Amino acid sequence: MARSRYHVCVEEQEKAKLDLPFVGIRSFGKYPVCSDLDKLDADVAIVGMPYEATQYRPGAKMGPEGLRNASMLYSFGLNGVYDQVNDEMILTPPTRIVDCGDVDMVHGDLVQCFENIEAMVSKIVAQGAVPIGLGGDHAVSIPFGYGLEKAGPFNVVQVDAHLDWCDHRSGQRFGNGSPMRRLAEMDHVDKMWQIGIRGIGSSRKHDFEDARNYGSQIVSPEDMRSMGGVEALIEQFPKNERYYITFDIDGLDITYASGTGTPSPGGLTYDEVRKLFVGLAERGDVIGMDLVEVAPCYDPNGATAMVGARLIMDLLGAMLKKKEKLGLLKGQMK
Ligand SMILES: [Mn+2]
Known part of the structure; x- marks a missing residue:
């Protein structure tokens, strides 16, 4: 039979299962x-925390789904990715990354949702994996932080437009404007850096003063x-210490x-956050990370989730x- 002009000559042994980004389970x-x-x-264990x-x-409760969808763009290389900057392969075997699915949520029940998040994160830590959480709103970092206790003590590096140091709003102490104050109250949390802060949020002047009095670098x-x-x-980050990154x-x-x-002008660039994450991973020991507040319904071309998923990949590659x-x-080790 005559071959088409478009025939591509592939030897049988060169055929491979490509598993392209639009194929398979997300x-x-x-x-x-x-x-x-x-x-x-x-x-590394990925875990979704669709609490909002x-x-x-x-x-934001659709954030885990949006981030998983966006991560397809970076799923070309189950056998690793070529890092042209450092001229080496990253994320190659024997690195093992798994997706543990989502923490179970009970609609409108903060107590059960937070207990479930803390339990799942602490179980991941107990199994010796680094948890990478997909939010969810920023309140998830409170039970995430408690779940990391056995990996501590550790420092916290927050990337965010907002200080998130509000003590409470009408008695609500576990809202998405309070995670950094709640983290600072945990015995296993040590130094803190809050980077990118510029937004108009619920934290007031006295909250900024409290954060500085705690020792936080804003x-x-x-x-x-x-x-x-x-x-x-x-250069400010002490070497060889443990770090938890919370990334709004x-x-x-x-x-x-x-x-x-709450998108905010005047913020950090992709390259700045990438260099920050890679620098932290090289300098210290990143024992956990969460990415919160991605809301796919305001992200019609998926770009926000793609940048977020990419920064997780950048961090994992360096770690x-x-x-x-x-x-x-x-x-x-086996
Ligand atoms: Mn935040």
């Missing part, structure tokens, strides 16, 4: 699903650039992150490369 990055935490055996009680535009995008940029900021997507500028409840070089991956 776990984060298309990494394997682990639905039984008793059997969790991985370096936002103070303005709703939608760094606006302008502060960071005038001190010499992200490279100079990274609105820390990025509104041009990167309009798909959120796991460091562990690989130290021989600390689970697959290396």
Whole structure:
């Protein structure tokens, strides 16, 4: 039979299962699903926390779904990705990343939702994996922070437009304007940096004073650039200490992150946040991270979720490369 002019000559042995981004089941990055935490055996465990009680535009409870969808763009390389900056492969075997699905939610029941988040995160920590949480509104960082207790003590690096240090609003102490104060109250939380802060939020002057009195370093995008940029900021982080990164997507500028409840101009760029995460992963030991407040309903082209998913991948690449070089991956220790 005559061949078409479009015939592509592929030897049988060159054929491969491509598993392209539009094919298959949408776990984060298309990494394997682990639905039984008793059997969790991985370096990193992704967990969705679709909890929401936002103070303005709703939608963050669909964040895990949006981030998993967006992560398909980066699912080309189950056998790793070429990092052209450092001229090396990253996220290669034996690194093990799994998606544990979502924490179970009970609509309107903060107590059960938070207990479930804390239980799942602490179980992941007990199994020796680094939890990466997908919010959800920023209140999820309160039970996430308690769930990290056994991985502590640790420092907290927040990237956010807002200080989130409000003590309570009409008695509500567990809203998305309060996670940083609640974290600061935890015995296993040590130093704190709050980066990208510029937004108009629920924290008042006395909340800023309380944060500074705690010892928190509050760094606006302008502060960071005038001190010499992200490279100079990274120098402030003590080496070899443990860090939990809590990343509110609105820390990025509104041009990167309009798909959120309270988008804010004057924010950080993708490159600044990437360098910050990579610098932290290289300098310290990142023991957990969450990305919160992605609201897909205001993200019609998916760009906000894509930038968010990409920054998780950037962080994981740097974290796991460091562990690989130290021989600390689970697959290396057996
Ligand atoms: Mn926040």
